[in-house]
Amino acid sequence: MADFEAASLPDLLPLYYRRVFPFGPYGRWLRYGDVSKNYFQRREFSFTLRDDIYVRYQSFNSPQELEKEIQKMCPYKIDIGAVYSHRPIQHNTVHMGAFQAQEKELVFDIDMTDYDDVRRCCSSAEICPKCWTLMTIAIRIIDRALVEDFGIKHRLWVYSGRRGVHCWVCDDSVRKWSSALRSAAVEYLTVVKGGEETVKKVTLPSNIHPFISESIDVLTLYFEEYALVGQDILGSKDSYEKVLALVPETVRVDLLQEFSKRKQDSLQRWALLKQKLAKNKTPHVASEIMLQYCFPRLDINVSKGINHLLKSPFSVHPKTGRISVPIDLKNLDEFDPFAVPTISRLCHELDTIRSDDGNRKENEGETEGSRKSRDYRKTSLAPYVKVFEQFLEEIENSHRGERLNASDMQLEF
Ligand SMILES: [Zn+2]
Known part of the structure; x- marks a missing residue:
């Protein structure tokens, strides 16, 4: 990572949390429209x-309060946990066994290291x-x-x-799902x-489930x-023997025999393989x-x-300096992990904003909050925050829909 040095984190994090981290939408997300009592307060960070x-x-x-604490502590990494029966900060003061994780988003973690046996370009x-x-x-498949x-x-x-x-x-x-339900989904x-x-990690039954065929x-x-083209999985002896x-x-x-006899590329070999499998009645x-x-x-x-x-x-990835950004599913094929801004780049962009603004004073009727929100909008983090805000709007729209339904019911009865 040419443009990032982990040693610079102590200098960059205060700036990032003060001027870039999108606390506004972030807080709106985790409050979930205050669905139930102290929902945000019972969330573990x-x-x-x-x-x-x-x-x-x-x-x-x-x-x-979360914003203030993060700005004070400047964590290298932030993790989100469950919503508990009691405030997590008081977990030592409640009766043994009474402190229980009650709700959380269903989460999936997909890590490239789990594909090391099937990718040839990189490892770990x-x-x-x-x-x-x-x-x-x-x-695409999971979504x-x-x-x-x-x-x-x-x-x-x-x-x-x-x-x-x-x-x-x-x-x-889904946030209310039990652990058993979550396991069943996975x-x-x-x-x-x-x-x-x-060796063989996938064996299909004769009756293929619609999920598999989709x-x-x-x-x-x-x-x-x-x-076939990118990984060239049938290109060399080592690789085609594995297939x-x-x-x-x-x-x-x-x-x-065929593969060692003739020099063919992966596309041609795959066509031949499919042909032979069809003939063998094992397509x-x-x-x-x-x-x-x-x-x-x-x-x-x-x-x-x-x-x-x-x-x-x-949150920042402490090794690469890259920000953990939302991915726009509408442009999924264009998403480029190498184009995701690093904390160094964002802080550098802030410097540029500052010099652009010149001597403009911060007394033009701007509150601290509006200045902050403008800051991330001027950096290369902006498009990613936009994706996050669209996701938030959809959540808020469905809450609004439910509230309208509830008030309709009250009118009827
Ligand atoms: Zn690779």
Whole structure:
């Protein structure tokens, strides 16, 4: 990361939290229109401070108090936890066992390191535009299922700041889901099974579930360009042997011969492979390969625990300096993790604003708050805050709808 030095964080964070972090919309989000008593006050935040000092069970009376505390502590990382039965800050003072996590967004965590056995361009924490397609595919597949199969409305997809994405499912009913329900949802969305020692991780039944066939339709849009051209999964001996380990033995022996005999590219080899599988009356094996190479790999533990913490949107990634920004699903294919602003860039942009403004005094009837909101609007964070605000408006519109319905009912009875 050329433009970011972790050592500069102590200088940059105060500026970022004072002038850029979008506290206004952030507070509106976590209040959820004050759905139930002390909802915001019972939410756990946790801060990672300098030297990995980790402070859990923080809670605040209001978004304004949270803002002040964040500006004071300047956390390297902010995590959001559950809404508890009591204020998390008082968790030591309530009776043992009475302090319970009650609600939280259903969250998904998709991390590129879980794809290391199927990507050839990078490994571990590295990402590049080639393998980023895996995240695009993951978002398309999971988001379609959330909307069409689960009837979910409010999803916020966020770039983690380094090598993955998070999803926050925020519908009122879903935030109340038990851990068992959350596990069941992840189970439904899981197709690739088995650890490192499992060679064949996807085996389809003869009767393919609509979720799988819908997912394969999404995959088909990307597979050729991503896996065959980009990753060239049939290009070299090492790589095609791994693919052929997933096909029935008769086809495998045949194709190993063909592939070593003739110099062909991955596209030609894939066509041949599909042809042989069809002849062998096992055409579904091609889908199994596609799923094993590209289907989203979810971290079940993050999703199932109500009290599990997840990095907050707009938090900084302490290693890369990149901001955890919302992803615009309408332009998902154009989302570029390398174009996401770093904290250094944003602070630099603030300097430019300051010199643009010249000697203009801050006494032109502006309140502190309006100046602050203008600041992030003038930086390259602005388009991402806009995506966040659109997501918020949809949540607020559905609350408004419910309130109108409720007042209609009162008129009727
Ligand atoms: Zn890569």
